[in-house]
Amino acid sequence: MRRAQELELGLAPRPAGTTLQRWLYDELRAAILSGRIAAGRRLPSSRDLARQQGVSRGTVLSVYEQLMAEGYLASTTGSGTVVVDALRLQGAPARPVVPALPGGRHLSPPSPPSPLSRLSRQGRRLADSPFPLYESSLTAVPFRPNQPDLAAFPWAVWNKLSHRCNRQARPDAMAYGEAAGYRPLRQAIAEHLRYAQRIDCRAEQVMILGSAQQAMDLCIRLLLDPGQAALVEDPGYPGAARLVELAGGRVIDVPVDGAGLCTSPPLPVASDIRLAYVTAAHQSPLGGALPLERRLDLLAWAEACDATIIEDDYDSEFRFDAAPLSSLMSLDGAGRVIYMGTFSKLLFPALRLAYVVLPEWLAEPCAAAISLTCRHLPVAPQAVLAAFIAEGHFARHLRQMRLRYGERAAVFQTECRRQLGGLLTVLPITTGMDAAALLDFPGDDRTVAAALAQGGVEARPLSFYRRSQPGPPGLVLGFSAFAPAQLCQGVAAMAPILEACRAAGAG
């Protein structure tokens, strides 16, 4: 009798590394859920099962207890431990009903729809990111764009501040914080901007977010409904256009020239155009700085549409030839500009801190939006950054990087001119960490970028940034993270590859 019962339970052998208790629980539960041990069926007593399986009775008792607590088993006086009767065992997916054909044959069951069909329409847009989900290699290779020189970052200072903030933090400060961000950081940013960007703002207008993408995702949702439109630069930063589309918005591509977004012919005016996204200080990717006239045109356009401008000032701190230009926001008297910056490129990307400066009227709605969609950002990194800014390390680091990146820009331009004549023309570099360059021969810049990647050189095709506006093929090349010797070698490595592309005809 006992042996028969044991066989009927049909427990699989215990896998290595699993405790006896866990194994017994898993096996019994699986047998119940699969119906191998039927509803109403009586289980062996704990003593018997312990003997059969060679485990302690305590182990069996605690497994029975857990399965009772979870509703699989019941203990009844007289009949011991039984599988619960009322249990409908529907855990496993229902099998499609297979209709019988005449003659008793069966059609093969219809293939189930892919679970990806469960994605919503906006889910399908969400599932299509322009950014790499993994970095191809941790160590940046020339000429990967958007890379700060991480070796030049003052890690010792940062770690000292981090250690000090940890020691000083009171446990209370580790509870929930303000939705808009850690107040001393917001104050430090407001002071920095007052000086560096002539933006006259209060700490209350500064909101801390994890990245420019998160900031834009929120601002676009705050200001744009499905079906409404936003102006974006074309070519332009793809992260912006994608978020407009994600929100169900219509993207209006505005052409760009060497001085940024073109305001002539005049920008379209309509009441359903709610937003414009602009990289005014350093157009991404072509590199121009928006002249004052176009800035005023843009502000007048926003007034005419009752729209809002998102000014993405992602690396304007690195302007080599002159002081940074005054921001659009500093020209705005009507609360129409959202100013956005990130520390990813000024300090280091893994920090994941960015900010927006909002017109007064938008501050409280945005704080509520942060609260609803993420509560607030982690406090410890904000505290370290606040100290880093307040104690002058931030300004010093920016000064040093401006010099360093300026030197590298000059080396890069000189080397390209020297080694890549007739192959690639680098557009003027006045600001930032990346250069745009046009191919001197017709072709597909994606093919060229793929050929360069084969040769160990990273380059982003200009068409990555293009939408509907036509333009010549080109590459975006980052110079900031690479020492002059690396830059020279990288340019030298490009020359034969570009030559081969030109020879192959159209890349």
Add this chain to the structure above:
Amino acid sequence: MRRAQELELGLAPRPAGTTLQRWLYDELRAAILSGRIAAGRRLPSSRDLARQQGVSRGTVLSVYEQLMAEGYLASTTGSGTVVVDALRLQGAPARPVVPALPGGRHLSPPSPPSPLSRLSRQGRRLADSPFPLYESSLTAVPFRPNQPDLAAFPWAVWNKLSHRCNRQARPDAMAYGEAAGYRPLRQAIAEHLRYAQRIDCRAEQVMILGSAQQAMDLCIRLLLDPGQAALVEDPGYPGAARLVELAGGRVIDVPVDGAGLCTSPPLPVASDIRLAYVTAAHQSPLGGALPLERRLDLLAWAEACDATIIEDDYDSEFRFDAAPLSSLMSLDGAGRVIYMGTFSKLLFPALRLAYVVLPEWLAEPCAAAISLTCRHLPVAPQAVLAAFIAEGHFARHLRQMRLRYGERAAVFQTECRRQLGGLLTVLPITTGMDAAALLDFPGDDRTVAAALAQGGVEARPLSFYRRSQPGPPGLVLGFSAFAPAQLCQGVAAMAPILEACRAAGAG
């Protein structure tokens, strides 16, 4: 002549704390933008202006240079420095045109629309968060809900790990990381869940996010389109229903009893119902644990609708009377359950780390969604947490807090029974950090909570969690962050206030 020119420039006196250069720049720019210095107008020579204003000529030259770089001024041979002619000065908001009435009188200008009218429809939903934007006080007061005992957290261990992670971090590791999160943390979470929740998942299915809200915001957008519906518990966690509404979704309120979400009468089945949100281990706020039968009902429902279940397991690790119940996800054979947890309540809220475990098919779409909407979470806190889990501190802390919170739950229940008879009945506490309690007299629980707040006691009205389903008035009371003596005092402080509310008739 010179004095006249000086007067015409009309520069305001320099405010304290402003550099000469900044003051001169700001004043000249404001005068140009306002039209006080007209387009085409010639400015004094740098030598003259320096003398007039009592500043160095170098200061004037660099201000002129900056204004030229920005396009306000031009330098022309023969006529010196002039205000740029083509400049249309539209920076200031256009004034509404005031029509003249017969007789030459004017209507008062129409009042301009509030800038809040620029918010989108979803922006108005975003601007309405159920969470406090600021915490009322940093130190938690009894009986603030959702508060871990921060004094009991092993800060010394955490800071040591943090310091070690900082020292070991290579600069390369501070570049952009994986969208889905820091891989060693995802591995540590997968291992923890395998053991603690019987969830058999790979690290690839685990995604790191900043909070449960951020995780839900993404999952809802991935799976629900405007106009489609989601089931939520009523009463239930308001953060979930709000995010469904934010996504333009329809919320279907499902009643809740002492054992969680009711599956009888049967849950509605329709193809446009895409989601259910459930707190299976510890219903928020009533505290019940969903029995096995209802879990199977819910899985069968998801199969019938082709829908997905979000299982929010926010504090199931703190189950006092038995081992944690197996999760819904561990019962799911069909990839229909998203399991969600947060470290805010297990460790400390300012950490801002949470996770979701996804069915295989949803992992890559979700990683892309993270990449598009925030790129990835900060790496340093993830590295510290990974070490904290891998080295056993996490499991040890959970064990200690389970004991501690269990003791506090018992004290709290006993004291309420002893001191609040006829006033408040605490529902059974088996799990977690908070208790639900029903008022023993009719009334509005918001009024009662306000009266308690006046008396220095924090309590959240049950109606905060209610939507359309009727139910008795009550309070949600957190006990976890308070020592037994504080709990006794807090209960004692409640007694006279509740008595007064009862006497006042209906609170």
